Amino acid sequence: MKFGTKLIHNGNEIDKHTGALSVPIYQASTYHQTDIDKTQDYDYSRSGNPTRRVLEETIAKLEGGDRGYAFASGMAAISSVLSVFSSGDHLIVCEDVYGGTYRIVNNFFSRFKVDITFLDATNVDAVRRGIKKNTKAIFLETPSNPLLKITDLKEVIKTAKEQGLLVIMDNTFMSPYLQRPIELGADIVIHSATKFIGGHSDVIGGLVVVKGEELAKSVYNIQNGFGAILGPQDSWLILRGIKTLKVRMDHQQNNAHRLAEWLANHHKIAKVYYPGLPEHPGSRIHLSQADGSGAVLSFKTIDDETARRFMKNVHLAAVAVSLGGVETIVSYPVKMSHASMPKANRERLGITDDLIRISVGLEEFDDLIQDFDCALL
Numbered sequence: 405m406k407f408g409t410k411l412i413h414n415g416n417e418i419d420k421h422t423g424a425l426s427v428p429i430y431q432a433s434t435y436h437q438t439d440i441d442k443t444q445d446y447d448y449s450r451s452g453n454p455t456r457r458v459l460e461e462t463i464a465k466l467e468g469g470d471r472g473y474a475f476a477s478g479m480a481a482i483s484s485v486l487s488v489f490s491s492g493d494h495l496i497v498c499e500d501v502y503g504g505t506y507r508i509v510n511n512f513f514s515r516f517k518v519d520i521t522f523l524d525a526t527n528v529d530a531v532r533r534g535i536k537k538n539t540k541a542i543f544l545e546t547p548s549n550p551l552l553k554i555t556d557l558k559e560v561i562k563t564a565k566e567q568g569l570l571v572i573m574d575n576t577f578m579s580p581y582l583q584r585p586i587e588l589g590a591d592i593v594i595h596s597a598t599k600f601i602g603g604h605s606d607v608i609g610g611l612v613v614v615k616g617e618e619l620a621k622s623v624y625n626i627q628n629g630f631g632a633i634l635g636p637q638d639s640w641l642i643l644r645g646i647k648t649l650k651v652r653m654d655h656q657q658n659n660a661h662r663l664a665e666w667l668a669n670h671h672k673i674a675k676v677y678y679p680g681l682p683e684h685p686g687s688r689i690h691l692s693q694a695d696g697s698g699a700v701l702s703f704k705t706i707d708d709e710t711a712r713r714f715m716k717n718v719h720l721a722a723v724a725v726s727l728g729g730v731e732t733i734v735s736y737p738v739k740m741s742h743a744s745m746p747k748a749n750r751e752r753l754g755i756t757d758d759l760i761r762i763s764v765g766l767e768e769f770d771d772l773i774q775d776f777d778c779a780l781l
């Protein structure tokens with residue numbers, strides 16, 4: 405079955421009890437136990453809930469992993485996965501990782517003596533050199549945020565496997581429709597389901613997919629132990645979002661591609677970052693490991709003033725953090741997602757005052773262009 409069909413037909417499309425074509429929202433915390441000497445599928449909703457379980461099985465199938473777990477947010481998912489490690493373990497994390505991940509690793513896991521190295525994972529030699537005796541895992545994000553830098557997944561995974569390391573991939577920007585890291589050898593895939601998977605800017609959620617039963621058991625024990633679970637109502641919203649993932653992504657990606665080309669030819673634009681443009685330095689590698697370039701892009705204007713004016717004058721697009729919704733969202737990283745990062749760090753990573761990020765939505769292309777053209781005057 406092809407991916408678009410799997411979004412609709414994945415074994416859970418018909419409710420086994422009623423035939424309903426939508427999974428019921430099991431708004432229950434606990435379950436009657438008919439025989440105290442027997443274990444049953446559900447006994448308490450922190451440990452398992454039927455609506456959440458359908459979501460967890462669905463995402464595991466879509467990513468090609470063995471088990472899926474749904475969490476209260478993308479950050480709950482990331483924090484829970486990182487809790488698999490112990491004091492004294494060393495992790496390599498790509499330096500332009502999501503801001504929330506950077507903070508939790510630096511401010512929280514470091515207190516528990518988890519040793520962390522941030523490095524440029526687009527440089528496979530740097531990754532090799534960063535591996536120590538106590539290294540346990542490599543945490544990646546590609547394309548990265550907000551400059552859409554590309555890590556060569558196959559090369560880094562090969563290096564990791566030679567050294568017996570786990571590879572953890574935050575796949576939020578691509579979704580399983582466009583990129584499936586487990587098929588390339590990764591061990592754990594994480595999503596902020598708040599973004600493309602939910603897709604409607606109406607729910608916060610996180611998903612984890614794991615390869616291998618042993619690792620799955622560790623993640624499950626943390627999910628059940630820490631209890632950062634996703635509620636049944638939010639699980640249902642994300643299941644609904646998943647059904648239209650492909651059609652949304654196809655349209656948004658097409659808009660993004662055209663917008664990237666239009667921006668690249670605009671006299672007020674200095675640079676466009678989109679892996680779908682052939683001049684993007686990671687374009688070839690990206691297209692060898694993903695089925696498309698997605699719907700997020702960034703650009704730099706000719707000066708800081710133009711960027712600030714654009715943010716003030718853009719009307720159709722929302723000015724907001726987040727991405728992956730049906731509406732086009734523009735964000736200004738230096739004041740929003742990366743505001744807490746020291747300026748020197750930001751500049752070293754290329755996150756400057758003339759940089760704008762766009763998550764392209766489902767609007768008609770001509771209306772988007774008109775809005776952007778006015779805002780760039």
Ligand SMILES: *Cc1c(COP(=O)(O)O)cnc(C)c1O
Nearest residue numbers: 477478479502574576596598609
């Ligand atoms: C938004 C985001 C997260 C965090 O997810 P929340 O649902 O906001 O907790 C993690 N990684 C990436 C790449 C994101 O875009």
